[in-house]
Amino acid sequence: MKSFHKALLGLAMLGAAATVHAQNEQFIPMNGYWVGPYAPGGSGIFGGFIDYVNMINAREGGVNGVKLTYEKCETEYNNARGVECYERQKKKGPTGATMVHPLSTGITYSLIDKALADKIPVVSLGYGRTDASDGRVFPYIFPLVTNYWSQNTAKIKFIGSREGGMDKLRGKKIVNIYHDSAYGKETIPILDAQAKKYGFTVTHIPVPHPGNEQGAQWLQVRQIKPDWVILRGWGVMNPVALKSAAKVGFPRDRIIGVWWSGAEEDTIPAGDASKGYIAAGFNVAGTNFPVVQEIKKYVYAKGKGEMEDQTRIGSIYYNRGVVHGIVTVEAIRKAQEKYGKKPLTGEQIRWGLENLAISEARLKELGAAGFMQPLKVSCLDHEGGGAVKFQQWDGTKWKVITDWITPDRELVRPMIEASAAAYAKEKNITPRDCSKEM
């Protein structure tokens, strides 16, 4: 009975904690994952994100005086738990959730209808539904910075440049090794379209989740003898792929990973097998950026901070979390320009996201020049950037080997529009007229 009273007391305190939110606060849900096979990604990204938010609070007292608050919720990378977290967090704070970063393609899909009904923007930085880049059909979904199809065309461009020109791609063989899930399958249509355009052949080889056994797949690679392998993995699948490639003797500097296959957590476990491996990235690693130094100064120097293992600060995932933070805070700032310096609703933040413009000069002010690319979002284009850098693992750290490589927009955009139009037809959505949006 006593323990029951304690539980009741706990619940009562939970209620009390929710009501003590002062009025001048903007609430950001942190629905991430700190356990399970994908914990390295989740803990790193949300570590960087939360640290950036705390740094803004400590340095500037929030965004124009509106303090940023947050609460964590564990999704375990599981769709059902992710939806529960979303429902739990969406009404918190004086104006409800600012925006949601589901950090899982599956959860993003599950939230598309709900977010539209609740008027809360869903921001999927570098994952999620690619055709949501067409903002006319998906007003509340923002696959910001870059999407999978853009990245894929950038990858083929990179391969082309390595081969000595796009016309040299004719007759080449490319193998696409992918995680057998919604996330993994997302690039199959664009690769097929590119294969047709440039005349190379592409073979798609699925790896069942979680991907800790890939002997058969890499034997198949050895039979095909491809010129390049595109690795579309996630979590434990990546180091296993690199090790299996080493076992069949496939050169690692001919394997190109997506940004979810290109972090320290993917290469270090594979040891020497990962040396020379190339991966795409929409942010770079390193601590020598002013923004990371500011986090160290305002957060870690005061004994606070999310990362227990401080060597992870400046890693790919951590810095990607800082990108999440920058995008979120800048969107709030933009929305405040129009709606006033007060806590804003999801609907108002949506305007901020849609009109978000982070120029090179602004990036410099933020201390993030070269850290991420400039962004320009619009009603038509919910992606805003699209470029990636390629980096190579030298055995101890990621080395950037290219400048920002832009995607093949002429190829990607019509496919996005066609796919979004099909979705609109299936769901009976009338696309917005962007000329009327302000």
Added chain:
Amino acid sequence: MLYREAGQFKTSYAKDQQVFPIRQDRIGVAAVVVFAFLVVPLVANQYWLSAILTPFLIFALATIGLNILTGYAGQLSLGTAAFMAVGAFAAYNFVLRVPGIPILVAFVLAGVCAALVGIVFGLPSLRIKGFYLAVATLAAQFFVVWALTKFSWFSNNSSSGVISAQKIEILGYTFDSPVSKYLFTLGIVAALALAAKNMVRSSVGRAWMAVRDMDVAASVIGIRLMQTKLLAFAISSFYCGVAGALYAFAYLGTVEPEGFNLDLSFRVLFMVIIGGAGSILGSFLGAAFIVLLPIFLNTLAPVIEHGLGVQMPPGLMSNLELIVFGALIIFFLVVEPHGLARLWQIGKEKLRLWPFPH
């Protein structure tokens, strides 16, 4: 004293054979049903309805399905999630490809599809038993998820293999608010749970239990093993299929084949074990335990942090949840290996004697 059936005489066969022979049970069940249909929609907020109660009901339905197969007919299965996936994708395709089909008909047909798949994968049960059968049903788990991913026809050629469930519409009314989706789910679950309760005390249910307890003896007294076992697979898969359709249509809205993985099958199996094998009530208790407890622990975490005034390392809290959850499962299984339903039964017996135990 409160719970005593003294004085309740049964004067006809019909009375002797009713589903709930004790008056207190009848009142209790009626009260719960009335509460769930009338009071809950009024008092529960959107979060409770759409994030907690609806998934709880859907998992309870899937658990009843597995309980029919494992708890009553004694056939261990690890293919529950696969049958749910069949139900979800079948319902989606029926609504998509048959214009104007009523949603309930689509759900029933989805259940029938799942039942057919269940019969096919139940065939090995005629030759093998126990853990070996469990391994054979694993084939269903992997085959169905593979087939749904491999053949894009099932997902209407969606590039990512994800389906987005259509709106639920009955007679022009659209079930789109959390309350209406909850009531829709509750209606289906209540009807099917009542049907299950009736089924397990009918001759079919008794045949299942005879097969479970000793199949050689059952065949000696004239029960046809093949029919009985396959019927258990069919009905169990039907329930799972409807649960899967509800999971897609009334809960998540968008599902991918990978969501119906082995992990989900194990979760439903744990619900059966924790709740109590061979009990309809146990299915609800088990689903409540597995669905609600992690969420409760997760909401408790910030309270503990506030209460103690310390900031814990971020990974620790999440891992602690899993540790506490695991410890509670072990605790309940040690205290009562027959599940929560058995605890409730013991409680009822104590109540009969209270306040004068011998």
